[in-house]
Amino acid sequence: MVPVPGVPTKLLLVEDDRIVRITVRDALTKAGYAVAALADGVAALRAAEAERFDIVLTDVRLPGLDGIALFRRIRQLHSDAAILLFTAHAEVDDAVAVMREGARDYIQKPFEMDELLLRLGRVRDELAFRRAMEAGAKDRSAARGGRSIHGISxxxxxxxxxxxxxxxxxxxxxxxxxxxxxxxxxxxxxxxxxxxxxxxxxxxxxxxxxxxxxxxxxxxxxxxxxxxxxxxxxxxxxxxxxxxxxxxxxxxxxxxxxxxxxxxxxxxxxxxxxxxxxxxxxxxxxxxxxxxxxxxxxxxxxxxxxxxxxxxxxxxxxxxxERPGDIPILVSEFLTDIAARQGRPVPPIDPAALAALATYRYPGNVRELIHSLERAVAISRGGVICLEHLPPAIAAAAGSAPSLDGPEDEERVEPLASAVARFERQYVRRVLERAGGHRARAASLLGISRKALWVRLRGEGAAQEPEPEDETT
Missing domain, CATH: 3.40.50.300 (P-loop containing nucleotide triphosphate hydrolases)
Incomplete structure (x- = not known):
């Protein structure tokens, strides 16, 4: 299901704790999501069989059918759905393992509601952007019978x-x-x-x-x-x-x-x-x-x-x-083409990996980008494309990515959520600089709304004006 501008994103919430379920449901509904909230995995699977959801947010521990089994079943039904998992500290390894199978993210309990909304906002923006590009690529292929030149720079x-x-x-x-x-x-x-x-x-x-x-x-x-x-x-x-x-x-x-x-x-x-x-x-x-x-x-x-x-x-x-603003669009187009050739669903891409792809200088130009993405899709096996799946030279462009060849520096290790958030902030700031400080132009380059950009800049000292009204760009 493709999120349509002006139509709420459909989200399936699966949480057996009644208080958590109601609290999260109310917050997500207020944030503009169309939420179906259920208490067990079996009921959630029946709902997914009857209806397509853009996002699935599920606890790992559930009665009837646990969250990991539910993830795998929904993944078979709707490969394009973004699936996130609630997890306790002891279950983090399991959550990381299913991310390699294509889960979008995990949220460790206890969590702050603002952090949950921010992460879901990223997923919603990425889904709308990626699927719009997929639809555009199909339209262009139908019109011209193959690849075409596109970009916004x-x-x-x-x-x-x-x-x-x-x-x-x-x-x-x-x-x-x-x-x-x-x-x-x-x-x-x-x-x-x-x-x-x-x-x-x-x-x-x-x-x-x-x-x-x-x-x-x-x-x-x-x-x-x-x-x-x-x-x-x-x-x-x-x-x-x-x-x-x-x-x-x-x-x-x-x-x-x-x-x-x-x-x-x-x-x-x-x-x-x-x-x-x-x-x-x-x-x-x-x-x-x-x-x-x-x-x-x-x-x-x-x-x-x-x-x-x-x-x-x-x-x-x-x-x-010379056209770094086109890179997210090209990445979406090429991933769609590569996935089709390999008979896979279009893989999601981690913001840190996208930031590295957008920062790298590409001596081999577009051809090098295509080969790098083909490598990433093969190594990630259809799961989320992360920094570790990119060629070392591109991963290094992220600025603080750990070496892929040597032992990890323990002093540089940080939780995944904060690492992803940091890379995303760096990338957003770079795009804002390239846009000459114009937030509307930067939001357009990023494929997100001005409000989404404001949320990402909040706390960085870059958003001093009042929160903009929600809009699409």
């Missing part, structure tokens, strides 16, 4: 504006950017938004072509044109006729091949290897490179005339470190 908005401008025309495009930034995805997006959408989109990795076979790969060859040419082969230009040809890593193309490519761009014709018969094509060219082609021109490594032919519209793809 100024860099991403400028990139999308540039892509739309390029897609509206039919001129050649040169895409630059570091390795792993998604230049190929930009090229495909231009194609899919252009009049050539539905026609072939053909990719050639110029760096992977043997110099002796470049001409045959690009333009095709006749049977017997050279040793091993036992049949006629259509080249990439002809295969892309009517559509778009992406020349990836164009900066690696040898100068001799650059001359032949220039002629095709000028005349839209070529001769396959082994024949003098010209073939005319209608192909839009997009070239991509991680090199500075203008510098290569100055050094004589790239033809100036070819550079100007390709560089009609230029697009520079920003690095991931």
């Amino acid at each position: 100024a860099s991403t908005r400028r990139l999308l504006d540039r892509i739309d401008a390029a897609a509206a025309s039919d001129v050649n495009v040169l895409i630059g950017g570091e390795t792993g930034t998604g230049k190929d995805l930009c090229a495909r997006t231009i194609h899919e938004r252009s009049r050539r959408a539905g026609q072939p989109f053909v990719v050639v990795n110029c760096a992977a072509l043997p110099e002796t076979l470049i001409e045959a790969e690009l333009f095709g060859h006749e049977k017997g044109a050279f040793t091993g040419a036992d049949r006629r082969r259509v080249g990439r230009f002809e295969a892309a006729n009517g559509g778009t040809l992406l020349l990836d890593e164009i900066g690696e193309l040898p100068v001799a091949a650059q001359v032949k490519l220039l002629r095709v761009l000028e005349t839209s014709t070529f001769e396959p290897v082994g024949t003098s018969t010209s073939v005319k094509v209608d192909v839009r060219i997009i070239a991509a490179t991680n090199r500075d082609l203008a510098d290569a021109v100055e050094k004589g490594a790239f033809r100036k005339d070819l550079f100007y032919r390709l560089n009609v519209v230029d697009i520079e793809v920003p690095t991931l470190r």
